[in-house]
Amino acid sequence: xxxxxxxxxxxxxxxxxxxxxxxxxxxxxxxxxxxxxxxxxxxxxxxxxxxxxxxxxxxxxxxxxxxxxxxxxxxxxxxxxxxxxxxxxxxxxxxxxxxxxxxxxxxxxxxxxxxxxxxxxxxxxxxxxxxxxxxxxxxxxxxxxxxxxxxxxxxxxxxxxxxxxxxxxxxxxxxxxxxxxxxxxxxxxxxxxxxxxxxxxxxxxxxxxxxxxxxxxxxxxxxxxxxxxxxxxxxxxxxxxxxxxxxxxxxxxxxxxxxxxxxxxxxxxxxxxxxxxxxxxxxxxxxxxxxxxxxxxxxxxxxxxxxxxxxxxxxxxxxxxxxxxxxxxxxxxxxxxxxxxxxxxxxxxxxxxxxxxxxxxxxxxxxxxxxxxxxxxxxxxxxxxxxxxxxxxxxxxxxxxxxxxxxxxxxxxxxxxxxxxxxxxxxxxxxxxxxxxxxxxxxxxxxxxxxxxxxxxxxxxxxxxxxxxxxxxxxxxxxxxxxxxxx
Numbered sequence: 001x002x003x004x005x006x007x008x009x010x011x012x013x014x015x016x017x018x019x020x021x022x023x024x025x026x027x028x029x030x031x032x033x034x035x036x037x038x039x040x041x042x043x044x045x046x047x048x049x050x051x052x053x054x055x056x057x058x059x060x061x062x063x064x065x066x067x068x069x070x071x072x073x074x075x076x077x078x079x080x081x082x083x084x085x086x087x088x089x090x091x092x093x094x095x096x097x098x099x100x101x102x103x104x105x106x107x108x109x110x111x112x113x114x115x116x117x118x119x120x121x122x123x124x125x126x127x128x129x130x131x132x133x134x135x136x137x138x139x140x141x142x143x144x145x146x147x148x149x150x151x152x153x154x155x156x157x158x159x160x161x162x163x164x165x166x167x168x169x170x171x172x173x174x175x176x177x178x179x180x181x182x183x184x185x186x187x188x189x190x191x192x193x194x195x196x197x198x199x200x201x202x203x204x205x206x207x208x209x210x211x212x213x214x215x216x217x218x219x220x221x222x223x224x225x226x227x228x229x230x231x232x233x234x235x236x237x238x239x240x241x242x243x244x245x246x247x248x249x250x251x252x253x254x255x256x257x258x259x260x261x262x263x264x265x266x267x268x269x270x271x272x273x274x275x276x277x278x279x280x281x282x283x284x285x286x287x288x289x290x291x292x293x294x295x296x297x298x299x300x301x302x303x304x305x306x307x308x309x310x311x312x313x314x315x316x317x318x319x320x321x322x323x324x325x326x327x328x329x330x331x332x333x334x335x336x337x338x339x340x341x342x343x344x345x346x347x348x349x350x351x352x353x354x355x356x357x358x359x360x361x362x363x364x365x366x367x368x369x370x371x372x373x374x375x376x377x378x379x380x381x382x383x384x385x386x387x388x389x390x391x392x393x394x395x396x397x398x399x400x401x402x403x404x405x406x407x408x409x410x411x412x413x414x415x416x417x418x419x420x421x422x423x424x425x426x427x428x429x430x431x432x433x434x435x436x437x438x439x440x441x442x443x444x445x446x447x448x449x450x451x452x453x454x455x456x457x458x459x460x461x462x463x464x465x466x467x468x469x470x471x472x473x474x475x476x477x478x479x480x481x482x483x484x485x486x487x
Contacts, residue, residue, distance in 0.1 A: 039157040044114035045075050047107045059102035064095045071115060081115070082123035089129030090136075093143050100146035106155050113150075113161035120168050127169045135182045144169060144189050151196055156213035163221025166193045171228040190230060194238035197222045201243040206250035210258040219265045226272040236279050244270055245286055248293050260303055267297070267309040274316035284323040289381030291323060292330040299335045304346045307339075311352040318356065324363045325375040329385075333360060370397045377411050380418070382426040388433075398437040402444075409434070409448055416453035421462040428457060428468035435475040442476055451476050 051072075055065040067088070074080040085092045099112045120126050130143050147169070150162035170190045174183050200218035201209075209215040222240065225231040244266055251263035270290075273279040283290050291314070298310045314332070317323045327333075336357045344350060373387040387393045401408045412434075415427045431450055435441035445451075454476065457469040 039110075041114040041118055044107075044110040044157065045118075047111050049108050049111050054103065054108070060095065060098050064091075064098060067091060067095050068099075071119075075115065075118075078118040078122035082119045082126055085119055085126055086123070086129070089126070090133055093129050093133045097141075097143040097146055100150065106153075106158060109150065109153075110155070110157050110161070113158060113165065117161055117165055120165065124168070124172070127172060128175070130169050131174060131178070131182070131186065134185060135178055138179075139181060139185055142185065148189065148192065156217050159214070160217035160220045163193065163197065163217060164224040167221055167224035167227070167231060171225065171231040173228075173230060190234045191237065193221070194225060194231075194234040194240065197225060197235070198238045198240050198243060201240075201247075206243075206246045209247055209250065210256065210262045215262070216265075219262070219269065222269050223265065223272070226269055229276065232273055232276040232279060235273065236276060236282070240269075241273070241279065241282055241286070244273075245290055245293075248290065248297070260301075260306065263297070264303070264306050264309065267294075267306065267313060271309050271313040271316065274313050277320075280317055280320045284317055284321045284326065287380070289330075289379055291317065291326045292379065292381045295327065295330045295332045295335060298339070299331075304344055304349065307344075308346050308349050308352070311349060311356065315352050315355055318359050322375060322378075324360055325371065326379060327356070328360055328363050329372050329375045329379070330381075330383075332356070336360075369393050370400050373397070374400075374408065377408060377415075380411075380415060380423070382415070382423045384422075384426060388426055388430060394433045394437040398434060398441070401434060401438070406444060406448065409444055409450075413445070413448045413450045413453060416450065416457060421460065421465050424457055424460060424465045425462070425468045428454060428465070428472040432468070432472045432475050435472075446476055 049072075051060070051065045051068050054060055055062055060068070070084055071081050071092075074084065096112060096116055100109065103109060103112075134142055134144070144166065147162050147166050150158055151166075153159055153162075166189065170186050170193065174186055178186075197218050200214055201222070204212040204215045222235065226235050226240075247262065247266045248270070251259050251266065270283065274283060294310045294314055298307055298314075301307050301310070314323075314327060318327075336353050339349070339353045340357070369387055369390075372385070373393070376382060376385065376387075382388075412427055412431055415423055418424055418427070431445055431454070435445060438444065451473070454469055454472045457465060458473060460466055460469065
């Protein structure tokens with residue numbers, strides 16, 4: 001909790017001054033989650049709620065009924081509503097708490113959530129009244145608990161709005177005068193929300209996520225959560241990057257409208273997280289090769305909003321660790337050159353393209369072929385780039401594989417256990433080339449355990465993998481391999 005308190009709400013910087021528009025493992029059945037058409041705040045607020053009946057049932061008092069009607073009369077103007085709310089903040093917090101605790105009807109809950117969402121969007125200072133009620137009661141009254149319980153409801157709109165509101169109400173840094181015990185309560189709510197979001201995203205398989213109302217609701221909550229530095233810290237602690245990376249991977253193989261929208265939401269969340277130094281560092285060391293995926297998305301997408309947020313994410317990652325080298329290795333420069341020739345309605349895209357192109361030029365000029373190969377090898381995301389097929393590369397660089405106690409050889413051997421057929425084929429080819437060009441190549445690769453793993457790869461069903469694995473094993477088994485009949 002201390003780490004969350006220490007973070008302050010940082011202004012948006014680097015790639016953009018404000019957030020762009022848009023909303024954005026274990027898998028369990030989500031059959032109980034009710035599928036509905038997309039619902040908006042306007043839809044929810046169009047419901048005619050009989051507050052008189054609710055007051056007659058004793059769920060709210062007559063005074064609270066007057067309060068809700070005073071807001072309802074101004075529902076077309078959230079800025080006026082926020083002004084009314086702030087005139088008697090504690091009373092309005094008590095009103096909404098009573099509604100969320102005492103009413104089960106979806107239409108009424110949805111109405112109240114939509115109204116509060118509009119009010120807090122109009123003036124974020126409204127959130128402080130919820131914190132103040134907790135502080136003034138020394139934690140005895142917690143208006144956030146009923147909201148958290150709404151996350152278990154089966155109606156997507158209610159779950160989405162409850163998660164978004166929770167993020168807005170606990171995401172800001174508590175005031176300096178806030179007692180430590182109250183800060184702990186707020187931090188606990190923030191951590192619980194982050195855990196709920198991540199768990200909800202993991203409950204749906206990435207290949208089915210684009211059509212899942214649950215994923216959509218969780219994603220909206222996540223986007224609200226990561227809009228503040230405290231929220232980003234909580235999301236990172238809850239391992240939010242894992243399901244986001246899985247969604248990026250799944251979304252890159254489909255171009256349906258729902259998949260494109262989910263991809264945009266996912267990239268939007270990653271872009272927000274990239275403002276955190278810790279998250280940016282993790283993103284550059286992603287096991288799924290996140291930078292390579294982002295380059296691939298920019299290259300293949302026709303949607304400007306997707307291109308924009310992917311470019312902005314790379315811009316934020318620029319200069320973090322070896323990210324610049326990884327961008328060059330994964331072919332971002334020619335992609336940027338192609339984008340320079342295109343016309344975009346979005347002014348941010350050309351700006352980000354020029355920034356990245358200029359920043360990466362020096363990296364491109366300073367990279368040797370060995371630097372490029374080494375960076376690609378360290379990422380574990382191998383492509384059939386020129387180095388793998390170049391006779392000159394292996395003649396010039398075979399001795400470099402001995403550096404740092406044969407670190408590159410160890411990495412190649414480790415990748416023989418990869419589940420990616422393309423990676424397996426390339427690794428087998430590289431080991432074959434190393435044996436061919438290094439006088440002690442056969443002994444070195446066998447010393448580090450390549451033989452047994454390569455023989456296992458011979459059983460792979462992919463014919464291309466089999467072909468390269470066979471050559472690799474032959475060169476390890478036969479001392480005078482150059483006499484082999486190579487077709």
